[in-house]
Every structure is written in C-alpha cells, then in structure tokens.
Amino acid sequence: MDKFLKFLAEIMEVNVENLSLQTEYQSIPQWDSLMHLRIVAEIEEKYGVEIPIDEVPDIKTLGDFYKYISNE
Amino acid sequence: MKIAILSNVNLDLLIQALSKHNEVYHQAGYGQWIQEAINPSDHLRSFNPEAIFILLDGSALLDGIDSINEAKQEMINAIHYCENLASLFSSTMIFVSNIDIAPKEIIAGDRIRPEHNLMNFWENELENCIHNNTNIHLFDLRLLIEEFGRHNFYSDKMWYMGSIPYSIKGISGLADAIMMKIQAHTSTRKKVLILDLDNTLWGGVLGEDGFDGIEISRSLIGAVYRDTQLRIKELARSGILLAIVSKNDRDDVLHVLDEHPQMVLRSKDFVCIYANWDSKVNNIVNLANTLNLGLDSFVFLDDNPVEREAVRRALPEVTVVDFPKDVANLPGTIQKIAERYFFAARLTKEDVLKTNQYQQEIKRQAALENVLSIEDYLVSLQIKVVLEEMKNEQLERVAQLTQKTNQFNLVTRRYSAEQLIAYKEKKDNHIYVATVSDRYGDSGLVFVLMISENGDKAKIDNLLMSCRVMGRYIEDAVIAAVEEKLMEKGITQIAAQYIPTEKNKPVKDLMERLDYQLVSTDENNIKTYIRYLEKECSQRKVLFEVKWR
Numbered sequence: 001m002d003k004f005l006k007f008l009a010e011i012m013e014v015n016v017e018n019l020s021l022q023t024e025y026q027s028i029p030q031w032d033s034l035m036h037l038r039i040v041a042e043i044e045e046k047y048g049v050e051i052p053i054d055e056v057p058d059i060k061t062l063g064d065f066y067k068y069i070s071n072e
Numbered sequence: 073m074k075i076a077i078l079s080n081v082n083l084d085l086l087i088q089a090l091s092k093h094n095e096v097y098h099q100a101g102y103g104q105w106i107q108e109a110i111n112p113s114d115h116l117r118s119f120n121p122e123a124i125f126i127l128l129d130g131s132a133l134l135d136g137i138d139s140i141n142e143a144k145q146e147m148i149n150a151i152h153y154c155e156n157l158a159s160l161f162s163s164t165m166i167f168v169s170n171i172d173i174a175p176k177e178i179i180a181g182d183r184i185r186p187e188h189n190l191m192n193f194w195e196n197e198l199e200n201c202i203h204n205n206t207n208i209h210l211f212d213l214r215l216l217i218e219e220f221g222r223h224n225f226y227s228d229k230m231w232y233m234g235s236i237p238y239s240i241k242g243i244s245g246l247a248d249a250i251m252m253k254i255q256a257h258t259s260t261r262k263k264v265l266i267l268d269l270d271n272t273l274w275g276g277v278l279g280e281d282g283f284d285g286i287e288i289s290r291s292l293i294g295a296v297y298r299d300t301q302l303r304i305k306e307l308a309r310s311g312i313l314l315a316i317v318s319k320n321d322r323d324d325v326l327h328v329l330d331e332h333p334q335m336v337l338r339s340k341d342f343v344c345i346y347a348n349w350d351s352k353v354n355n356i357v358n359l360a361n362t363l364n365l366g367l368d369s370f371v372f373l374d375d376n377p378v379e380r381e382a383v384r385r386a387l388p389e390v391t392v393v394d395f396p397k398d399v400a401n402l403p404g405t406i407q408k409i410a411e412r413y414f415f416a417a418r419l420t421k422e423d424v425l426k427t428n429q430y431q432q433e434i435k436r437q438a439a440l441e442n443v444l445s446i447e448d449y450l451v452s453l454q455i456k457v458v459l460e461e462m463k464n465e466q467l468e469r470v471a472q473l474t475q476k477t478n479q480f481n482l483v484t485r486r487y488s489a490e491q492l493i494a495y496k497e498k499k500d501n502h503i504y505v506a507t508v509s510d511r512y513g514d515s516g517l518v519f520v521l522m523i524s525e526n527g528d529k530a531k532i533d534n535l536l537m538s539c540r541v542m543g544r545y546i547e548d549a550v551i552a553a554v555e556e557k558l559m560e561k562g563i564t565q566i567a568a569q570y571i572p573t574e575k576n577k578p579v580k581d582l583m584e585r586l587d588y589q590l591v592s593t594d595e596n597n598i599k600t601y602i603r604y605l606e607k608e609c610s611q612r613k614v615l616f617e618v619k620w621r
Contacts, residue, residue, distance in 0.1 A: 034084050037234045041227065045240060053232055 004066055011035075011042050021063035039065065073254055076121040078105040078157075081129040082235045089247040097121055109153035112160060123165045123254055125211060126154055127246075129237050130173035130191065143190055151197045158205045163490040165257060168202075169213035170195050174222055206467060206489040209257070209417055216249050217242075256415035260476065262391060263365055265307065265409070266356060268374035269318040269325065269347070273301060273337065275399075278324055288334040296399055301336035303406035311423025312414050313343040313363070313430055317355045317372075322347040343430045352379050353386040362437070363430060364539050366478060366575060371413050420469040422516040432512040433540055450544055450615050453510040457546060459553055460621040462503040462520075467492055469517050470505060473538060478575040480547075481536040482568070482582065495533075500525040506550050506618070508541050515541050519550055523558075523566075530558055532568040542578065545613045551586050552609075553618040559605050570599040586612050 001021070009016035012030040025031060031039075036059075040051050047069045051059075059065060076097035077087055090096045097119045099108060105126060108116055133150065137143045158166045171194050173187040191214065202208050217225045220242060227239035238246065270277045274297045275287030287294040288301075308314050314337070318325065325347040329339045339345065344362060346355040352374070360367050367389035374380050375395045384392045391413060396405050416423065436453065462470055471489040478484070487495065495501055506519035518541050522534035537547060558566065568583055584590060587609040588601035 034088070034234070037230060037236065038085060038240065040233065041230060041240045044229075053229055056233060 001066065001070075004069065005062070007042075007046065008039065008062060008065075011039060019062060021061065021066055023062045025060050043068065073258075074119065074122045075250070075254070076116060076119065076124045077127065078108050078124060079127045079129070080105055080132045081237050083127065083243075085236060085240075085243045086127075086238075086246055086250075089244060090250065093251070106150075106153055109157040112157065121161070121164055123167065123257075124157065124161060125167045125169070125250060126157070127169045127211065127213060128171050130171035130187075130194075131176065132237070133171060134173065134190070140186055140189065144193055147190070147194050147197060151201050154208065155201055155205055158208045162207060163488065163494055164207065165488075165490075166205075166208045167211040167253060168198060168208055169211040170198055172214045172217045172222070174226060206493075209253075211250075211253060213246075216245060220245055252411070256411065257417060259415075261416060262312075262371050262413040263369035263476075264313040264315055264343070264359075264363065264371070265304065265414070266315050266317050266359070266370055266372045266390075267304070268376065268379070269316060269320060271375040271399075272373060272395075273297060273304075274328075274335075278320055278328060283324075283328060283332065286328070286332075288332070290334070293399075294334070296402055298334060298336060299403040300406055303403050303410070305336055305341065307406065307410050307414060308341055308427060309424065310410075310414065310416055310419055311426045313427055314341055315359055316342055316345045316347060317352050317359065318347045319349055319352075320347045340431075341427065343427050344434070352383055356383065356387060356390060362434060364433075364479075364542065371409060373409070418468055420472060422469055422472075425514070425516065429513065429515055429540060432515075436510075436512055447613070447615060453512070453544070455508065455510045455544060455546070455616050457506050457508050457519075457549055457616065457618045458621050459504060459506045459550060459618050462492070462496065462505045466505055466517055470503065470520055473517070473520050473536060474534065477536045477538060478573070479539045479578045480542055481573075481576050482532070482579050483534060483571045484536075484573050484576060485534050487534075495522065498524070501533075504550075504554055506546070508546060519546060521550065521554060523554070525558075525561070525563060528562055528564045530563045530566045532566060535568070545615050547582065548586065548612040549614050549616055549618050552612065552614050553620070555603075555605055557620075564605055566603045566605065568601045568603070570601070572597050584611075 005019045006016050009019055012028075012035060014028065014030050018028065023031070025036060036056075040056055043049065043065060044051060049068050051068055073094045074097070075090060075094050076099070077083055077090070078099055087096050087098060097116060099105070100113070100115070109126070128150065134143050134146060137146055154166065154168050171191060173191055175185050175187045177186070179185070198210065202210055225239060225242035225245070226237055227242070230236040230239060267273055275293055276285055278286055288297045289295060290298060304314065316325070322345070325345065326339060329335060329337070344359055346359060348355070356367070356370065356372070360370070367387055371391045371393060372380070372383050373393055373395070377395075380392050380395070383390055393405070393409055396402055422429075439449070467489045471487055471492055474485065474487040492503065496503055501524045502522070504521040504523065505517055507517045508515045508519070515538070518538035520534060520536050521532065524531050524533055555566070568588055570579065570583060572580065583599070583601045587607070588603040591600045591602050593599050
C-alpha cells in the first residue's frame, strides 16, 4: 500500500505524507478531473488491471482505486 | 520557450507535460482551434508565442462527414485556417501536423481504405502550404504514431472518459517530439562530419585485412557499413561536408574509395581526406584551418574510444558522438546524428552545392601559393559580384547566413525568415545581397548588407559575409557600390557599429579599413563609426566592378 501511495504521489507531484487511502477526489487541488483520468490510465498501465469506464464515476477515494490492485 | 498548442481535441495533459519546462498557452476550451486561427484571441496575441503547434486529430477533424469530397473540402478549409494564422503571426514558427486517421469504418475486405486516400490528400495540401509559407513547418505526427503503433498511441478509454484521444504513453511521446522539434529548429546546424574509416565506414582494418578483406556488402554484416554510407551520403546531399581523418596509408585509402565495387562514398564526396599517421587532433586542427571553419562546426565519429577521448580532451569545441555498442545500430546512429546536429528545415541551393564549393576553395588556396601579390591573384580569379535587393526566393538563404555566420559579421544580429520580412516591410529599410562567382565556380549568395535610411542619413544594421569568400576584398567593392547608390538618393552620411563577439575578430578593424571614421568605443568595446560620403577613400581596395541586378 505504501508503494501504491508513493506511486500516486509521484504522479500528482505531492508529498506522500499528504495522501492516504481516505484521501477524497478533489480534496487536494492536484487531484482534479484531468488528474483523475490520468490516474486511471497510469494504474492500468503499471498494474496491468482494467478499471472499466462505467465504474470510474464511482471512484471517490484513493482506497477505491486500491481495491482494483489489491483484489486481483 | 513560449509555446501555444492549438488542437481540435483535448490536449490538456500534453500542455501539462510541456509546462514543466516551458511557458505554454492554454487555449480556452478544446476544439477552439479554428476560432483561434481565424481570429486569434487577445489572450493568444498578448501571449506572443515563439512557436505555435497546430496538432490535428484526423478522426475528430472529419467527424460527422461521410463523403470523400466533403472531407477534402474540410481539409482545404483547415489548411486555409493554418495559413491565416501564419500570416497573422508572421514572425512565429507555426508547426502544422500531418494527420493520422485510424481506420474505424467497417468496410468490405477488398476495398482500399478511404482513410489512406484522405491522409495522403492532407499531406499534399500541407506540402504546398509549407512551400508557400516560410514560417509554416511540418510536425510529423503521423510518423510518430507509426513508430509507436496505433494500439500504443491511442486510447479508446481516454477518449470516452475525457475526449483525449491519446494514451499516457502517446502524450509523453508527443511532448518529447515537440521538444525535439523546437530544439532542432532553434539550434545552430553543424557543418562538417569527420569520419574514421576502419570499423566505421567499413568493417575490419584496411592495413591488416587488405582491399579484399574489409567488410562492405549488400547483405549480412557488410550491409551495416553499406547502409551507414548510404545514410552519410544523404547527409552530404543536404549540405553537410564530409571529411576523413583516419590512421591509414593514403594510397590504400584512395584505392578503396575509388575502386572498391561496394563503396557508396567516393573520394569526390569528401571535402578533405586526411589519411596519415599523425594524431587525429592535429589533423582536425589542420582541417579547420583549411576549411576556414570554427571547431564548433565539427562532429566527429570514430569507433575507437581512445581517439574519441583524445579529441574530446584536446578539442572540447568539437562534438564527439558516442559510437553504438552494437554495430547493428550504426546506420540508426547516423540518422540520430542527422536529427540532432545537422537538422535543416529546408535546403537552399547553396546547401546542395556545398561540398563542391569548398573543394573549389581549396583549389583556390593552392593557386594562391603560386602567385606573388594578393592583388594579382584576386584579379586572376576573375571575380564577379552581382548586387541586388533581396528577393523573396533568397529569403531562406539570407536568414541562414545571418544565423550561421560568425566570423565576418559586424554586429552578429540573427534573423529568421519571418523577421527579415518584418524588417524589409518597414519603409526605408533595405536588404542588399551579393552573389559571387569566379573562374573556379559559383559561390552563390554570400554577402548581406541591411541598411535603414532616414532622410539624408543611413545606418548599417547588419553586415555579414560567408567565410568562404573572405580575404578577397569583396566587402570593399560591395560597400563602394552601395554607397554610390545611397549618394544618388541624396544620402550624405552612414553610421555603423562593430559589436565584438568571441568569433568576429576578423572584422574588428574592418570599418577603419573601409574609411569609416571611429567616433567612440564604449566600455563593452562596441565601436561606433560614421562616414561622410563626399570624403575621399584612401584605404579600401576596389579591385573589381560590381554589377547591379
């Protein structure tokens, strides 16, 4: 999980201490709608998982993203 | 660098990536590129970009269009918008992409895909557009996509989620390509490629393996060297001079160059051949003197790391390129060298003839050693100078001269083609150019003199000459002819300046020699001169007549 947060911190260019699985979409300025798309694409690419497009609107926290890589 | 990205799709991620190292204009909303091209926003005008990239997505451009003719009309319109923008931003580099249209339409298997026809139509239209507009340049988006492969470059998901057609990888590749393009267009082109022979232009060592033992052929490993020579030959055709600096016996080398059936490069392709046992450093210094070029114009390719290191240490101005670890990559390395150091957006007539011209120059120098006085020699050359006001077709060459000339350059002001147009458009500004030929051949357009007039006064804004024709008093004859013309117009005095740089020492005292009176020298050693035209000239040498065209 630490690795996952570190990965996202690098993409968003924020300090990893500012992120947790509870961090919510749009609660930090870096995580805007454009970044949201980018995170989907970066996670798919790095972890080789698929985040179906109709599920993307339901992703509200970093924990929601984490489910995709921890379940599989 | 101030860059504007205009597109018919959402490229916010690209803009974000580019913003790390550049100031990037953010178009309001996406798909607004047509409005910006027809009637640029105040925001774009005041941003004053140095480069504008128009990146068009083929599928988005033709969305909703279902006939080929309608699609072609849409493309013609799009080209007009680009041309309009280019005329409004005449001193900005405008890069227009070619387009890729991913084949999506479901059609019968034997039908040629209409997308191919349309992509080619766009390329033809764009080619004409680039030809007719000096500030429009090609951005080869299609090649980039081909190299990535469409399945890597595009992302359906990004498109359906955010109207972004490209994948994260694709966007990052696009950002790199844009930076490379800007780098290529803004850096100074090197002039000479210095080549080693053994294991560089052919496989093996000539001195050991002999004429029949070296590897160069149409297949297997010998083809590496043949392909390498093909790429180098293409580079030479674009105006780059080739020279050999190799530790070998000269006669053996000439034998291979002239007689070996598989060689692509022949003796005449090289401006100088140094095949001897002297150090490469000494040979390169001699080469620079013979060609009258600065060491920073040279790129050195050699498979031997010891030689590379020796040149790197002794001559840090020379660009020493890394030799590939696997020789299979050698032809590709030449392509990279061409892009990185020898990029040319367009070729001028002078570029194409360059090797020939330098070879003539070397003959001239040989002739010089056989005559007594310099004046006798110059007269024997039968030099002809034709002077005229710059014409549009000379624009590229003049811009290139202002950008590349270092030694014989009075104030070293660089101009792009667009800036030259802007200069010339001002009333009372004149750009005079001279072409020079002699009995050995044609040197082409080699002299540029930019003068602004103001009532009975005139000012020299730029004066430069290609170093190929230095030392022949061409400047004396040109200045005399131009002054005569100015006098006819009623001008009585001309002001000039000399601005010192690291390289323009050859013209440090030029204006004194041309009978200009030194008025002042400031703390930066910038010298200011004036010349009253009715005053007699005592020092300049007008050895031949100049013809006006």
